[in-house]
Amino acid sequence: MNVPEYTPALIVAVPLLGAFLTPLISRINDKLRNIFVILVLGLNSLLVGLLAFNIFTKSTPDSPFIYTYIFGAKDVTLPVVRILFEVDAMSIFMAIIASILVFVAVIYSWSFMKENTGLDKYYTLLLLLTAGMLGMMLTGDMFNFFVFLEITSIASCALIAFWTNKAESVEAAFKYIVISAIGALFVLFAIALLYGQYDALNIAVLSNAIQYTFLDKIALVLLIVALAMKAGIVPMHMWLPDSYGRAPSTVTLALVGATLASLYGVLRVIFTLYGNILLEPAKFDIPVNMFIGWLIIPLAVISIIVGVIMALRQTDFKRLIAFAAVAEIGYMFLAIGTGLAAMGTAYGRTALEGGIFHIINDALDVGLLFLVAGAIYYATKEWSLDEMGGLARNMKYTTIFFVIGILAVAGMPPFNGFASKLLIYESTFQLNPILAIVAILCSILLLAAFVKVFHSAFMGPKLPKFKDVKEVPKSMLFAMGILVCIIIFFGLFPNLVLENIVRPVADALLSNAQYLSMVLGGA
Amino acid sequence: MFTIDTGSGFWTPIIWVVAIVVAFLLMYILRMFGNKTYKKDTEQVKSFLSGNPEYPKEQMQIKASNLYWGFTKSMEGFYNILRKMHTGNASDYVLWFVIVLAIFLLIEVI
């Protein structure tokens, strides 16, 4: 069914309006506010789903279906001076991930955050974070991207410091805002460089006019390094375990979405903004895509290795999962680097598809693990793995969900982690065998790290201090159940997802001519 | 719609699930041929620790930090370097960013 053409603006405006109405509604009743937030996010997810259905079913490999919404005029006229929302397959794919994550987080926080005060501010900030994330993914204008990036980092910093009575949460939030501010300021510096050269802020107009001059090289490096720092690449990753580990679990789930939005920024910059010059020769007559690809691949490999090895040593539950998340971001960057370096070949395309499939798989799996960690904290009030033991007798459903989450993250069949990791292994092997060997070994080590968690938290003798621990409330189980259902569905029918969802996304990334033609009018 | 086809192979999860179910059935059939009787509440159900006395449960559990002792001890040199890197100092986080930015700018531009 057709959605109206102002739907991209509606997708960002509905959470924003909800965020401003939530403090008013929470003066009336608490339960009413919870129901209102769930309704707002449900409506938003419905809009995202309808838009995604339209884009994925109506686009063919030759003519993808792209929504454009310009603020303040009826049609796109050149020169473009207005802000433009341009939604192609890659944008709506990331918007689906963000909507699912925040929706599950709000259902989970119905009973997880019940004993805390100040919950109206919590829900307001969560809705603002949703608006910021969705704005980052749907926009077609570079400065608008920067503004939404700052909105996301301010809202998520305030949410990380939500438990202000604990000292470590405030310290983690301070480190997060310092890193976020520096990254965003360097992104603004690069945008100013590009504006000064070409007098345009729109991504499509810039991409048409860009040549690979000296200042463009500086802008590319600044954009990639600053956005990669926000995504959590080693050696700039150290804010990630601190802030993921000390935030409330639902906030961590929303933060995963914000991290993936920065990864989307890297993809948009490399493939669409600089897409026209990716095949031109840079220094020593190597084309640009091989140059940038082989710059990204060592960073990705170091991320995988350091993430997994540090995860083996941790004794704090959520910090361990956060280091595993760093390793998974390394996998995504490895796939993107391989797809760049081998652009034009068949296995390069498989690598890009594997990387994009891995984005949604990893968001679901790591999200499920963080929710289980939150459930254990709710039941036993313990952070550290040294104090837990024998919880599988009391919490049966949580144990089953945790086992499914572990097997999915480590890439075991038949769950969805295996499908995307198989694509990554097979395509990176054809680029260089060492990459595939490192990837497979670190997958197994990741399973070893999580087996340690499983043993110390769930297995073992029955400890007397956990005698009264009951199963967690039903809303938390329902939220985890939604994620498990999606994981099992993606695992059993991977080709359904691969052909209908991931392949249009890879098509949209690799050829930016369609993206340009929506703005520049068939040029 | 059940198989994904990578460039050099294919993967069908349904066949894997069917194989696992058949394997579990075989295991269950073999288990049914075993000895079903044991006497409850006698010596047969107490845990056997090679004759050592059994301590209270909290002292008997292997803690999480001791679980992979062999691995962490053998890679101690590498781990010391990594632990020195993760100081927790907020200025060091920015220092790593500046170092990576400087290296990339040097490689790309010069």
Add this chain to the structure above:
Amino acid sequence: MIYNIPYIAVVCLILIGLYALVFKRNLIKMVIGITLIESGVNLFLITLGYRKGSIAPIYTSSPGGIMALPIPQALTLTSIVIGVAVLALMLSLVIHIYRHYGTLDVRKVRRLKE
């Protein structure tokens, strides 16, 4: 040469801000460093819009001559507002850190390490 002085000032501001972030130990000095970097980037944005011999772009019926570009001025206003919000958030977090840890030394505020 005289038209290059703002660009040199931008680079100096950013380098001094990075120096304050990396090498100073007080948390408030780190916040000041971030503000310096932000001022440098805002100055860069404004300087991009200047044309030689231009007047301010605020006339509807102008007295003649070319006008400086108005778009960078709009971008800079947005960036200044965002900078104020980030600065307020950072300073309130510093107040909370002082209440919990009792010190503002960044080498002692590190219970979350390794």
